[in-house]
Amino acid sequence: KAGVTQTPRYLIKTRGQQVTLSCSPISGHRSVSWYQQTPGQGLQFLFEYFSETQRNKGNFPGRFSGRQFSNSRSEMNVSTLELGDSALYLCASSLDRLRRGNTEAFFGQGTRLTVV
Amino acid sequence: SQQGEEDPQALSIQEGENATMNCSYKTSINNLQWYRQNSGRGLVHLILIRSNEREKHSGRLRVTLDTSKKSSSLLITASRAADTASYFCATNNAGNMLTFGGGTRLMVKP
Numbered sequence: 001k002a003g004v005t006q007t008p009r010y011l012i013k014t015r016g017q018q019v020t021l022s023c024s025p026i027s028g029h030r031s032v033s034w035y036q037q038t039p040g041q042g043l044q045f046l047f048e049y050f051s052e053t054q055r056n057k058g059n060f061p062g063r064f065s066g067r068q069f070s071n072s073r074s075e076m077n078v079s080t081l082e083l084g085d086s087a088l089y090l091c092a093s094s095l096d097r098l099r100r101g102n103t104e105a106f107f108g109q110g111t112r113l114t115v116v
Numbered sequence: 117s118q119q120g121e122e123d124p125q126a127l128s129i130q131e132g133e134n135a136t137m138n139c140s141y142k143t144s145i146n147n148l149q150w151y152r153q154n155s156g157r158g159l160v161h162l163i164l165i166r167s168n169e170r171e172k173h174s175g176r177l178r179v180t181l182d183t184s185k186k187s188s189s190l191l192i193t194a195s196r197a198a199d200t201a202s203y204f205c206a207t208n209n210a211g212n213m214l215t216f217g218g219g220t221r222l223m224v225k226p
Contacts, residue, residue, distance in 0.1 A: 005171075006157075033212055033213065033214070034119075035214075042217075043204065043206075043215060043216035043219075045213050045214060048157075048211050048212055048213050049209065056213040082134050088156060090158060092214075094212040096212060100213075101208065101210060101211035101213075102187075102208060104161050104164045105149070105161065105212055105214060107151075107159040107161070107162055109157055109158040110157065110158050112156075
């Protein structure tokens, strides 16, 4: 069974640009979550999508957005990039068959975003 | 914001020794999960313990959960050099949203 796939693996962008990151969950998983990891703030939750609906949202500015498609694939977008957005962005998928949450998460290898 | 703290922040041991990491959290939880991360790569799920469970085992891993003290511990027995990594605890209390601790950097010397 294929794991969680994130593309691209590495990305360099300029301040002010926007970026879209992609995540393909494990087949059959309906919940997809996104996290930002930085040396200063550690791992922080961005948002969770379940069946194309945002179910939970972290404390990030509106420049960070996401969506989920009917095949459960998810994208996150960051507009007007700032230097502080440089980070490892991780996607995780969960089976959540009963739609109740409380299930284990499986992470992709991440996308390393560098803003210059 | 992070849910809690992990202790110690860094741990260095010899191969064959046991490694114990502790995690404290602040709010009620559905479950607590432990993850391993090698050199800034993706997180590998190790074990999930639900709020109504007190102890769980998986291979060389033993996890305990004390909800009255809002704390958990991860024990790795007979450690190997390949166990060198950062270990994170994460709590879940809504959907599949995880709140992570700061992590423990474990170094196992051959």
